[in-house]
Amino acid sequence: MSNYVLVIDSNKQPLNPCHPSVARKLLKSKNAAIFRQYPFTIVLKKEILDVVIEPIEIKIDPGSQTTGIALVQGDKVIFGAELSHRGSTIKDSLESRRSLRRGRRSRKTRYRQARFLNRKKPSCWLAPSLQHRVDTTLTWIKKLIKFAPIVGISQELVRFDLQQLENPEISGVEYQQGELVGYEVREYLLNKWDRKCSYCSIENVPLQVEHIHPKAKGGTNRISNLCLACESCNLKKGTKDINVFLAKKPDVLKRILSQAKRPLKDAVAVNSTRWTLFNALKNTGLPITTGSGGKTKFNRTRLNLPKQHWIDAACVGIVDTLKVLTNKPLLIKATGHGTRQSCRTDKYGFPSRYVPRFKFIKGFQTGDIVKAVVTKGKKIGTYVGRVAVRSIGSFNISSPNGLIQGISYKNCTHIHKKDGYSYAT
Structure with missing residues (x-):
């Protein structure tokens, strides 16, 4: 169950992807040749007339570290890929360069007069580690558009809708009481608290949403007042104030209070780049549909599919049924082009x-x-x-x-x- 093979005709126009066994027969009979190794693409040697092209939708699940990509033809997933970014490597390199330059300036320009800080960045500027995520994703989308008959793009516009998490009433009662109730909040908390109990750090047990400051004593439903707890810790805490409950564990108390105020780093990175990526995809000229992370998880859970980035991508947006025809996605890791240092x-x-x-x-x-x-x-x-x-x-x-x-x-x-x-x- 490998990825389907991408096919282009003798004029380098995309055709319907074919099963790997069909591609082997074409290559063995000399009717096709290998055009590109990654993604594996073959080119037909003879022109084929009256070919019925089946439209394909490309689906994207943008992530802070890994982006999932899937090609969906009707209700069939025929191609999957996971793109690993190098944002952290870029950040480390820039910090290293900054420290070296700062040391060099302090040694060699010690008496130079200070200059005015009048350099401004454009309004659409993103940090290089964030811009890299947009650029690499867009590069691979354009590659697949060249080799497959893509007619539309579906993007998970946001992993967690932070505005709706802070103010659930923003979309009305229908949003809170629909079939997605709790999915956005729970998925956010699972990622923020590393799928562990906040109080005892136990893993691989059912976790419950817990109010840090009890609701009975004025606590709110804001995301900054929620954490995860196992059933035992939740029952022990009850309606106690957290300072009383963790009086004998000051380290745990300090960690929970600081982590509750800290935003989820990956969610912030995704939210910082989501609209830049969306606008860049619009420039391809293809129609774009969007979905949220809660909807993606709901579709994947309903269809009983495993948790993987490329499968999450296939579940983005409106999905009724899904048939996965591959289990060997292409794993792509951004390594960069080296350095220009002498x-x-x-x-x-x-x-x-x-x-x-x-x-x-x-x-x-x-x-x-x-x-x-x-x-x-x-x-x-x-x-x-x-x-x-x-x-x-x-x-x-x-x-x-x-x-x-x-x-x-x-x-x-x-x-x-x-x-x-x-x-x-």
């Missing part, structure tokens, strides 16, 4: 080693996925993996079986050129 530095900012100016050696670049067929010598065999180039033309290949060193460039052929991502299934 030399590497140590943790103190001093140069540690030289970096070659030219990145391409004999037509290969570090990060390319290659196939090496060695027919003589001590390393006879076939190796597939990422290549690390050397200026002398002797490369290293990182294969699933380990690192193979000293492979000549003459034995290597390209499978997939470096594009800033690593792939797995």
Whole structure:
């Protein structure tokens, strides 16, 4: 049950994706050729007339760390992918650069006069770690649009509707008493409190929504006054004030009170980028529908599907029935394109080693996925993996079986050129 294979015609126009067995037959009979390895796409060698194109909807479940992507044809999920972002890596790199520059300025421009802080950022500016999430998601949406007959996009516009969580009356009584009642709040609390009891930290037990300051003593239903508790702790606490209940556990009391006021970091990251991504998707010219995280979870629970990012994406929006035809999604990890530094530095900012100016050696670049067929010598065999180039033309290949060193460039052929991502299934 692998992903369906994407198909394009001889004019590079998208056709209906086909089952992997059909793609194997086309490749074996020489009626098609491999056009792209990731996502796996074949191109037909002959023009086909009178083809009935079945429309496909691409569904997205944006996340702070991982974004789920699914292609849905009617009620069938034919392709799934999970895109892992590198926002935390970008943030760490920027903080490191800032500290090094600050140290250098304090050493070399000690007596420079202060300049006016008159530099302004545009109103639509996002931090690089957040903008990266939008850019990588949009890149993959555009790739899939080129290789599949996409007619619409469905996006989970927000994981948690924070405005509705703080003020449930904002959408009227129908929102509170509909079939989604409690799903938004409960899903938010499960993520915020790490699916543990707030008082005893027990896991893998049924958890109940608990008022930190009891409602009987003036506590509200605001999300900042809610936590999760197991049945035992909930009964013990009852209507006691939390300061009385945790009088002998000051550390736990301090942690709960601070965590209750702290917003969920992942939810904030998603909410910061949701409209930027939505507006970027609108520029593709395709119709866009939206849904919330509570609706997604409700659909997935109703259809009895496992919790995975790409399955969450397939459940976004209005879903009546869903038939999953794949269980091997493409796992995509953003690795970046390297750095433009002329030399590497140590943790103190001093140069540690030289970096070659030219990145391409004999037509290969570090990060390319290659196939090496060695027919003589001590390393006879076939190796597939990422290549690390050397200026002398002797490369290293990182294969699933380990690192193979000293492979000549003459034995290597390209499978997939470096594009800033690593792939797995």
